Amino acid sequence: MNDATELLRLRGLSKTYNTGQPNEVQVLHALDLSLARGEFVALIGPSGSGKSTLLNILGLLERPTSGEHRLLGQAVQDLADDELTRLRREALGFVFQFHHLLPAFSALENVTLPALVRDGHVGAAQRARGQALLRAVGLADAMDRRPAQLSGGMQQRVAMARALMLEPALILADEPTGNLDTASSDEVFRLLREVHSQGHTAFLIVTHDPRLAARCDRIIELVDGRIARDVLTQPPA
Incomplete structure (x- = not known):
């Protein structure tokens, strides 16, 4: 992987909680990991393996205890809190198991919310992008509906569109289908792959x-805070 294609790099990254205390616990152990722009990667592992901690660090919500963390060429561990906030807003999108939509907002208003937070208003171009994203996830006829008027799968599609609103370099998705039935899970995942194929955003x-x-292009398995497996897989045609 060369500098032009590298999106993310971790070198010797570790995370310890309660350092120096009797209940000190090391959750991540000297991880080395790189992601390229546009990759579509699964992160798996048993409960307690450190997946949530790693996702929080990659999402710039927590800082590692030691090691190197670079995102889009920037040494994240050296950034001040306000710089982390800016980088998180500009480079990352998030999709969670629960959609966290604002109940009083329409689907379109929820999708354009990141632009509202960043700029203080939603302009015509941003509104048009929000509409295009909702069409892309199959919700052209639901733009004015509020979350309570949408099924669980539809709500998660709104959350996907919202995560893509500011064209992030990386989407971090934490169990995005974990709250859905099998049919809805398959549909949301199919849409994730479709949206991925149409742009340059990487997905973890x-x-x-x-x-x-x-069905991902690469599988990273975390066990006891260490990378136990990192393999390429052949997605279905």
């Missing part, structure tokens, strides 16, 4: 579902 998807992991 935490999942407990081996069927979904096998």
Whole structure:
């Protein structure tokens, strides 16, 4: 992987909680990991393996205890809090198991919310992008509906569109289908792959579902805070 294609690099990254205390616990152990621009990757592992901690660090919500963390060429560990906030807003998008939509907002207003937070208003171009994203995830006829008027799968599609609103370099998805039935899970995952194929955004998807992991281009398995497996897989045509 050369500098032009590298999106993310971790070198010797570790995370310890309660350092120096009797209940000190090391959750991540000297991780080395690189992601390229546009990759579609599954992160798997048993409960307690450190997946959530790693996702929080990659999402710039926590700082590592030691090691190197570079995102888009920037040494993240050296940034001040306000610089981390800016980088998080500009480079990252998030999709969670629960959609966290604002109930009083329409689907379109929820999708354009990141632009509202960043700029203080939603302009015509941003509104048009929000509409295009909702069409891309199959919700052209639901733009004015509020979350309570949408099914669980539809709500998660709104959350996907919202995560893409500011054209992030990396989407971090934490069990994005974990709260859905099998049919809805398959549909949301199909849309993730479709949206991925149309752009240059990388996806890192935490999942407990081996069927979904096998449909990613790469699988990273975390066990006891260490990378136990990092393999390329052949997605279905």
